[in-house]
Amino acid sequence: MSTITPGSPEPVVTATSPIRASNAIPTPSAPPPDVLRCAYMELVVTDLKRSRDFYVDVLGLVVTEEDDQAVYLRTLEEFIHHNLVLRKGPVAAAAAFSYRVRSPQDLDNAVAFYTELGCRVERRKEGWTRGVGESVRVEDPLGFPYEFFYDVQHVDRLAWRYDLYTPGSLVRIDHFNQVTPDVPRAVAYMEDLGFRVTEDIQDEDGTVYAAWMRRKPTVHDTAMTGGAGPRMHHLAFATHEKHNILAICDKLGALRRSDAIERGPGRHGVSNAFYLYLRDPDGHRIEIYTQDYYTGDPDNPVVTWDVHDNQRRDWWGNPVVPSWYTDASLVLDLDGNPQPVVERTDTSELDVTIGADGFSYTRRDEEDMPTWKQGEYKLGHQL
Amino acid sequence: MSTITPGSPEPVVTATSPIRASNAIPTPSAPPPDVLRCAYMELVVTDLKRSRDFYVDVLGLVVTEEDDQAVYLRTLEEFIHHNLVLRKGPVAAAAAFSYRVRSPQDLDNAVAFYTELGCRVERRKEGWTRGVGESVRVEDPLGFPYEFFYDVQHVDRLAWRYDLYTPGSLVRIDHFNQVTPDVPRAVAYMEDLGFRVTEDIQDEDGTVYAAWMRRKPTVHDTAMTGGAGPRMHHLAFATHEKHNILAICDKLGALRRSDAIERGPGRHGVSNAFYLYLRDPDGHRIEIYTQDYYTGDPDNPVVTWDVHDNQRRDWWGNPVVPSWYTDASLVLDLDGNPQPVVERTDTSELDVTIGADGFSYTRRDEEDMPTWKQGEYKLGHQL
Amino acid sequence: MSTITPGSPEPVVTATSPIRASNAIPTPSAPPPDVLRCAYMELVVTDLKRSRDFYVDVLGLVVTEEDDQAVYLRTLEEFIHHNLVLRKGPVAAAAAFSYRVRSPQDLDNAVAFYTELGCRVERRKEGWTRGVGESVRVEDPLGFPYEFFYDVQHVDRLAWRYDLYTPGSLVRIDHFNQVTPDVPRAVAYMEDLGFRVTEDIQDEDGTVYAAWMRRKPTVHDTAMTGGAGPRMHHLAFATHEKHNILAICDKLGALRRSDAIERGPGRHGVSNAFYLYLRDPDGHRIEIYTQDYYTGDPDNPVVTWDVHDNQRRDWWGNPVVPSWYTDASLVLDLDGNPQPVVERTDTSELDVTIGADGFSYTRRDEEDMPTWKQGEYKLGHQL
Amino acid sequence: MSTITPGSPEPVVTATSPIRASNAIPTPSAPPPDVLRCAYMELVVTDLKRSRDFYVDVLGLVVTEEDDQAVYLRTLEEFIHHNLVLRKGPVAAAAAFSYRVRSPQDLDNAVAFYTELGCRVERRKEGWTRGVGESVRVEDPLGFPYEFFYDVQHVDRLAWRYDLYTPGSLVRIDHFNQVTPDVPRAVAYMEDLGFRVTEDIQDEDGTVYAAWMRRKPTVHDTAMTGGAGPRMHHLAFATHEKHNILAICDKLGALRRSDAIERGPGRHGVSNAFYLYLRDPDGHRIEIYTQDYYTGDPDNPVVTWDVHDNQRRDWWGNPVVPSWYTDASLVLDLDGNPQPVVERTDTSELDVTIGADGFSYTRRDEEDMPTWKQGEYKLGHQL
Numbered sequence A, B, C, D: 001m002s003t004i005t006p007g008s009p010e011p012v013v014t015a016t017s018p019i020r021a022s023n024a025i026p027t028p029s030a031p032p033p034d035v036l037r038c039a040y041m042e043l044v045v046t047d048l049k050r051s052r053d054f055y056v057d058v059l060g061l062v063v064t065e066e067d068d069q070a071v072y073l074r075t076l077e078e079f080i081h082h083n084l085v086l087r088k089g090p091v092a093a094a095a096a097f098s099y100r101v102r103s104p105q106d107l108d109n110a111v112a113f114y115t116e117l118g119c120r121v122e123r124r125k126e127g128w129t130r131g132v133g134e135s136v137r138v139e140d141p142l143g144f145p146y147e148f149f150y151d152v153q154h155v156d157r158l159a160w161r162y163d164l165y166t167p168g169s170l171v172r173i174d175h176f177n178q179v180t181p182d183v184p185r186a187v188a189y190m191e192d193l194g195f196r197v198t199e200d201i202q203d204e205d206g207t208v209y210a211a212w213m214r215r216k217p218t219v220h221d222t223a224m225t226g227g228a229g230p231r232m233h234h235l236a237f238a239t240h241e242k243h244n245i246l247a248i249c250d251k252l253g254a255l256r257r258s259d260a261i262e263r264g265p266g267r268h269g270v271s272n273a274f275y276l277y278l279r280d281p282d283g284h285r286i287e288i289y290t291q292d293y294y295t296g297d298p299d300n301p302v303v304t305w306d307v308h309d310n311q312r313r314d315w316w317g318n319p320v321v322p323s324w325y326t327d328a329s330l331v332l333d334l335d336g337n338p339q340p341v342v343e344r345t346d347t348s349e350l351d352v353t354i355g356a357d358g359f360s361y362t363r364r365d366e367e368d369m370p371t372w373k374q375g376e377y378k379l380g381h382q383l
Helices: A048-058 A105-116 A183-192 A242-254 A322-326 A349-353 A371-382 B048-058 B105-116 B183-192 B242-254 B322-326 B349-353 B371-382 C048-058 C105-116 C183-192 C242-254 C322-326 C349-353 C371-382 D048-058 D105-116 D183-192 D242-254 D322-326 D349-353 D371-382
Strands: A012-014 A035-045 A062-066 A070-074 A084-088 A093-101 A120-124 A135-139 A145-149 A172-180 A196-202 A208-214 A222-226 A231-238 A261-267 A274-279 A285-290 A302-306 A329-331 B012-014 B035-045 B062-066 B070-074 B084-088 B093-101 B120-124 B135-139 B145-149 B172-180 B196-202 B208-214 B222-226 B231-238 B261-267 B274-279 B285-290 B302-306 B329-331 C012-014 C035-045 C062-066 C070-074 C084-088 C093-101 C120-124 C135-139 C145-149 C172-180 C196-202 C208-214 C222-226 C231-238 C261-267 C274-279 C285-290 C302-306 C329-331 D012-014 D035-045 D062-066 D070-074 D084-088 D093-101 D120-124 D135-139 D145-149 D172-180 D196-202 D208-214 D222-226 D231-238 D261-267 D274-279 D285-290 D302-306 D329-331
Touching: A035 A048, A035 A145, A035 A172, A035 A231, A048 A062, A048 A070, A048 A084, A048 A242, A093 A105, A093 A231, A105 A120, A105 A135, A105 A145, A172 A183, A172 A285, A183 A196, A183 A208, A183 A222, A242 A261, A242 A274, A242 A285, A242 B242, A242 B261, A261 A322, A261 B242, A322 A349, A322 B371, A371 B322, B035 B048, B035 B145, B035 B172, B035 B231, B048 B062, B048 B070, B048 B084, B048 B242, B093 B105, B093 B231, B105 B120, B105 B135, B105 B145, B172 B183, B172 B285, B183 B196, B183 B208, B183 B222, B242 B261, B242 B274, B242 B285, B261 B322, B322 B349, C035 C048, C035 C145, C035 C172, C035 C231, C048 C062, C048 C070, C048 C084, C048 C242, C093 C105, C093 C231, C105 C120, C105 C135, C105 C145, C172 C183, C172 C285, C183 C196, C183 C208, C183 C222, C242 C261, C242 C274, C242 C285, C242 D242, C242 D261, C261 C322, C261 D242, C322 C349, C322 D371, C371 D322, D035 D048, D035 D145, D035 D172, D035 D231, D048 D062, D048 D070, D048 D084, D048 D242, D093 D105, D093 D231, D105 D120, D105 D135, D105 D145, D172 D183, D172 D285, D183 D196, D183 D208, D183 D222, D242 D261, D242 D274, D242 D285, D261 D322, D322 D349
Parallel strands: A035 A084, A093 A145, A093 A329, A172 A222, A196 A302, A231 A285, B035 B084, B093 B145, B093 B329, B172 B222, B196 B302, B231 B285, C035 C084, C093 C145, C093 C329, C172 C222, C196 C302, C231 C285, D035 D084, D093 D145, D093 D329, D172 D222, D196 D302, D231 D285
Antiparallel strands: A012 A302, A035 A093, A062 A070, A070 A084, A120 A135, A135 A145, A172 A231, A196 A208, A208 A222, A231 A329, A261 A274, A274 A285, B012 B302, B035 B093, B062 B070, B070 B084, B120 B135, B135 B145, B172 B231, B196 B208, B208 B222, B231 B329, B261 B274, B274 B285, C012 C302, C035 C093, C062 C070, C070 C084, C120 C135, C135 C145, C172 C231, C196 C208, C208 C222, C231 C329, C261 C274, C274 C285, D012 D302, D035 D093, D062 D070, D070 D084, D120 D135, D135 D145, D172 D231, D196 D208, D208 D222, D231 D329, D261 D274, D274 D285
């Protein structure tokens, strides 16, 4: 059953999550760790110098610390040691999705919660990355390397250091985005972990294509995107204003690196944020994001978008480039080996919206888009 | 011979126009009228109410005057009667590209100049549109209906009326853009009319794909785009800032009219301006444009872009949708009949840059674009 | 003892609140209600039509509901019934500072907490304002009319309705600001209520001039400003970007109501936000505010500013107009009568920074400001 | 006689300049040089390193060339050698207001024009500053050192070099502003030189306090401000958008140099531009300016503001700091000696608008400004 009905011209708003999993992982009896927010990602990159150049010289992230194996980077408003670790390695992959928890005791909760889920759990007094103390890493039920930590080194919050700002300054880490074959199952597990759904994409048959979930009161700390997984879809940083995102594009053009722009800039339907998707030298996808809305009330309305609504992923109706649906980064297990990728069995968003068999609408009651829109949507499948 | 050479990684800057016509129309001995600026366009629309809704309710142009046959519209900083006339008619077309001249005497010059060119010339004491007095209209050597006027009714310049501004307010008319088969020939004639080239697009063989020309000291008052013509490619209005253009997109999304967006928003390579292309209810193309640069010195450097430079039309390397190359509006002769359209014989920009046989580069020394960019460029030809 | 030391050139950052009250109100044994966020203010206005014109026609707040006694207004991203109630009454005043709590049970906690504090407490099944259900109102230990509610009518979140946006659209309620004679005592009570200090202003002797406290993870849900109280200093709404705030000023100019601008626009030192202070037709102060930073981690660093630091309240060193220090709105008791105002006994920020005896610095090691800055600071005391 | 009448609530718009000089300098019979635009200023600074730091490290102007005596600076969109020369010298002063002319022949015109005016004229084949060729310098009838040149070295226009942009990038030189005792007399001479008035400030008695005049089609290339002169009031550079100006303020705050901000940021009434006034290390005033309007039509409406209109110099009604009226830089004669300064005999704008005897209004029909505005205006005279 779906919340999407043919007659409705607009996204459907419901009081609670409209997603039900038929095959949910049993909820642990142990309470979940109290997650504050997505805090950092550890990315394995194959050419550390080239990646450093992208994240530091082009995007302007601040180097907290570095050596010949890793670079620790943060945004301008951050006070913890890092929001991104670039670590040199043989295969480009995401090594950790790391969340900060409310207290040291939450590490105990994390261990109990994931142990009960039957997951591989590793706790390290000294942590895995510099500046971060005792941490718990797990291979979660979906195959993702999740980390939880409280203890962290404080560094200067550079928010007032306008002498360091560039036109495209990144000021906060905003969210992760993960690819997983079965979105309702992933959502049920994340709800057990204490996350709340804020928006999702469905079709009339109730197939769920993606869901956004939050701990901090923004639209998300992470999202689950339906597809072959576990894979890392993207990591997002926030700017203050929209012109900052445009400035990143302008700079990439000036550097003759405009091909780092995969999609956008544009306005999302889902989240209402302004966005840009880049690809780093290893193909890891980075979103630059600004201006979603407050979601912190427990009865925050959940917004469900019709997968055929042409404005769900781009409010301006600009097509999503197929690579955005198909490409994603491998994720590592706790031994540092890539997790095997499992295909999605539900229909894919790419198939139902782009290409010869796809169907999308801007106004539900009208059949055809004008030729300039049609073309781009129809041709996507041939790649 | 071309100014484009294979080794050069960047646009070529020259002191004077790099365009030479092999078959130029002879220069009249009469001096040309002293053109101040592009001032207004008269558009024939098939559904006056629907067009009024687009230009007034959606885009926020100000109605100076209207009746059941025509709507006279202006931008917020304008002090002359109108920048756009929507006139009801059976066939959507551009009825006049109207330039303001420096003095009443320039009408005499216009008559002499075009008479010597062998063009049909009509002078009307009372003008063709309300608010505009004595005017000269011609069918110019390229087949376009050009108008010249000095006498015009002054109206309130609403620049300070911030109580009337909307988030996407249009503050000035900026330029016309015309489609014509032979760009060098068109440029030679426009130079005789007193225009100066500021930028152009060529290939290594010297084929000219488009040229931008100005009277007022911006990048252009009109541009000549190579293609089947005479046709009207677009009319452009300026906003103050980039966020105003994004706001127009956001509003179109909210009205479920995002399909009015044909291309963009983006940053142009040529002109360095921020842009958006819309299609009005009749398919007339409107550009929203902001922040090009001062060109008023007589030795203003001319910038020539390589047609294969992926960033020439979009600095961020986003592909140009094929309809942008192929679609344009008919133009009318002085009897109000559509001018016949003549095909271009030179190679087309669409063919040499988009589709299976196309070729474009971001960095001249590298062969391949990444898959996400490749795809969109390769597929364009199949429309 | 103060965290401010003469040698330190910059604000002092500490891990926990640097404010200690010598005369703190005893902490209740009952747990405080779990406050989510500041949610709305009820303002008594003397001319309902004139106030409606200011908040609706000038500022663009959305009318959820209204009658001849009250107008219920909300911001564009809000989903609860209102963020501001304008109620007609004989004396301009703030009738309620209303917080949303996490659950209906928190009303029980509120009753117990304030009862133990010896405060007057009133619980109403039907609430005090339309759209809001069961609520608890108290006269808090500082004399302020605080309200707590969970039950509220949901209304359309207009975030995506860009067709309704104006250039200066207000998208969220951000915070309250209260005037109270003894800031450390007020802070101790608010910490008992579960609030956390994010920033404050002190001098070398440890006098606290103001403190900012939050529940939601922004710089504040309310602030305590030292002065004669209890009084309401201001209510703040957020815009998306800085240009939205400038647009409000431009519109006030166009309406010949620029005298509604009391202070700003400018950049705050404290909070790092961009700001503007307006005065409504009754003199109630409204702040427009954008872009502070995330404060949700429990160890979020607290920033203490030296009262003599010229950039603490305006990062650009522009002087604070004296009325901003001296004027504030009365607050009502639960019978609707104005609370008596008690003078501050500690030194005032106005006295120590503006006027003949005031002292402020931009660079701590330099004595004099240039004449253009000096003048404005020196003269403030003569008002 | 004045165009200002007591009943009129708004600026008065006239078709031609409303300023008449009773003691105009006789118009030369020689035609004036054809001035294109204000092109650069030569400033004498007392500490070259300190000034370089301000203009290059803080404001981000681009160094075209430099040695131990002078620094040649340009804006990002400029293609001529420089827009500002900082030259080391014993007394801070403006050494040249330099205009570019249309052709080399205009130098002959300049010589003839100023010779006929009885001015000291010097023509140098090799020019006065690096990168600029043959030039004419004069001590003009008002005592200002004016320069005219055509020949100039072209340099890279960095408009597309977004890798070099800072958040506050200056992209064009916009205008000069000069202080002179008798504004109508100055205007008459400038009209002879081919300038046109776009806006001015008068009172009901016809006293002219300031006038704005242009060659390029913006509000001005220079303005005449009534006061003791000849002195240089300010030099203005343009940014693309308003947030760029705010970023300059933010950066000055971060550098603890906020005292370089003399006035603003704000919106001008006159010109409708967004502005900021800075003082450089020698006290030379620099304006940062963006978004005035097109004025290129010969019948461009002239806007006359009432000196008592509180919004004429700041559209938001924020008071003008007295130093802005009183301070200005000396100008040099052709021997490099400061020109003697002659007092103004007409009433001063400072006296009639600020201070105990001043009078200003926001709404003409209301007597009083609210206390927060009143205060600042009333106290200005005591400095």
